[in-house]
Amino acid sequence: MNILNTLFFVAVVGILADATLGASWSYGDISAWATNYATCATQQQSPIDIVHDDAIVDTTLGDFTHALFDAPPQTMTIKNPGYTVQIDLTGGYTIDDPSLLPGVFKAAQFHLHWGNSSSAGSEHLFNGNQYWGELHIVHYNTKYPDLGTAANESDGLAVLGFFITKDYPQDNTAVQRMIQPLTEDRVNYNSESESYTTTFSMETFLPNNISVYYRYQGSLTTPPCYESVMWTVFSEPIRISTAQANIFETRIFSADRGTSNPDLVNNNYRPAQPLNGRTVFRSTQCSGTGSFSMPTFHFVALCATVIGLIIVR
Numbered sequence: 162m163n164i165l166n167t168l169f170f171v172a173v174v175g176i177l178a179d180a181t182l183g184a185s186w187s188y189g190d191i192s193a194w195a196t197n198y199a200t201c202a203t204q205q206q207s208p209i210d211i212v213h214d215d216a217i218v219d220t221t222l223g224d225f226t227h228a229l230f231d232a233p234p235q236t237m238t239i240k241n242p243g244y245t246v247q248i249d250l251t252g253g254y255t256i257d258d259p260s261l262l263p264g265v266f267k268a269a270q271f272h273l274h275w276g277n278s279s280s281a282g283s284e285h286l287f288n289g290n291q292y293w294g295e296l297h298i299v300h301y302n303t304k305y306p307d308l309g310t311a312a313n314e315s316d317g318l319a320v321l322g323f324f325i326t327k328d329y330p331q332d333n334t335a336v337q338r339m340i341q342p343l344t345e346d347r348v349n350y351n352s353e354s355e356s357y358t359t360t361f362s363m364e365t366f367l368p369n370n371i372s373v374y375y376r377y378q379g380s381l382t383t384p385p386c387y388e389s390v391m392w393t394v395f396s397e398p399i400r401i402s403t404a405q406a407n408i409f410e411t412r413i414f415s416a417d418r419g420t421s422n423p424d425l426v427n428n429n430y431r432p433a434q435p436l437n438g439r440t441v442f443r444s445t446q447c448s449g450t451g452s453f454s455m456p457t458f459h460f461v462a463l464c465a466t467v468i469g470l471i472i473v474r
């Protein structure tokens with residue numbers, strides 16, 4: 162059983178706290194999203210396939226540093242809204258650097274998309290490849306009062322996306338702390354939630370190298386698909402163990418606790434959408450061109466070639 166047969170009749174839709182009462186959508190019938198949510202069929206939708214060779218270097222893009230993510234939020238609440246695992250933040254860090262984001266953006270929540278034991282589930286593709294999963298940190302522009310208001314404004318949201326692989330030889334300790342309420346079966350069913358007694362910073366999750374990233378203008382990847390998101394997708398993935406991936410793949414349900422044969426939440430991703438003439442930009446650092454399709458020495462070589470050309474000239 163999986164999510165594909167489940168309709169979400171939910172008040173909590175996508176990343177919004179309070180939108181679209183009474184409407185429904187499911188990952189089993191993505192082509193029908195536009196029936197109730199017309200924006201899902203418009204021209205700047207997400208996710209997309211990010212193709213390194215087609216991305217334009219934007220020299221005005223700065224470096225994200227780990228220090229930006231150091232401050233732990235005031236409170237963190239993990240919840241199961243029936244289609245993902247989401248951690249809501251109060252007092253999240255802000256990013257206030259015009260070389261990174263056009264405005265002051267505050268972290269409000271993060272959530273994940275994933276596959277199953279045999280099939281990948283990231284939303285963005287990278288050079289045509291799909292990763293096992295993807296983490297999204299959702300920020301809103303503080304010129305708006307809250308996430309719900311910002312979500313329908315063209316400059317309202319900034320989402321940082323990190324691919325996830327399940328090839329780490331040991332448990333990722335930050336992810337283990339995050340999923341403890343799941344490993345102990347307390348928030349595994351629809352509408353369950355729990356606050357962490359101790360909060361922890363986003364910095365603990367991040368991959369080592371966050372200076373290589375891609376940037377484009379797009380949308381929410383769930384209904385109502387508002388085109389309000391400045392996307393930043395990082396090249397280096399977060400790595401978790403297969404045992405940790407297995408928790409996501411087999412122990413999270415879209416139904417209420419007590420339901421017999423509850424559907425699993427997995428394969429909770431939207432397929433890549435057409436670019437429709439949009440430009441994908443990239444940061445100036447030399448880039449990894451796909452950690453699982455190409456070994457490390459290839460992109461080291463790519464950087465060396467570029468440096469070589471500069472020296473020759």
Ligand SMILES: *[C@@H]1O[C@H](CO)[C@@H](O)[C@H](O)[C@H]1NC(C)=O
Pocket residue numbers: 277278279280428
């Ligand atoms: C994983 O998902 C794929 C794609 O939907 C499906 O074909 C496959 O049967 C699933 N595997 C398991 C073990 O559920």
Ligand SMILES: *[C@@H]1O[C@H](CO)[C@@H](O)[C@H](O)[C@H]1NC(C)=O
Pocket residue numbers: 200313314315385386387388389
């Ligand atoms: C805001 O919502 C309206 C109605 O759904 C939609 O037409 C408009 O495109 C949305 N704005 C953005 C930025 O997506």
Ligand SMILES: *[C@@H]1O[C@H](CO)[C@@H](O)[C@H](O)[C@H]1NC(C)=O
Pocket residue numbers: 369370371372373446447448449464
């Ligand atoms: C990140 O990786 C790129 C490409 O390998 C490299 O050029 C850059 O110096 C690295 N940055 C950091 C902070 O490690």
Ligand SMILES: [Zn+2]
Pocket residue numbers: 272273274297382
């Ligand atoms: Zn998402």
